[in-house]
Amino acid sequence: MNDSLKPIVIAGGGFTGLFTALHLRQQKCSRPVVLIDTQWRFIFQSLLYELLTSEVTVTPP
Numbered sequence: 001m002n003d004s005l006k007p008i009v010i011a012g013g014g015f016t017g018l019f020t021a022l023h024l025r026q027q028k029c030s031r032p033v034v035l036i037d038t039q040w041r042f043i044f045q046s047l048l049y050e051l052l053t054s055e056v057t058v059t060p061p
Contacts, residue, residue: 006031013037 008024008031010017021035051057 007034008032010035013039 008029010020010033013035014037017035017037021033024033049055
């Protein structure tokens, strides 16, 4: 496989992992970026009402 096509894998979606993925995107990295995390770390508070009233459904991966 060509080295330029190998993905960059980021293990852990905490603040550092997310910042790294966003930074690579901003820098227009030519390689694919894969962010792997086992937890749901970021919850948008504005969606909690919709989730609790069943206006929105979330299915875990």
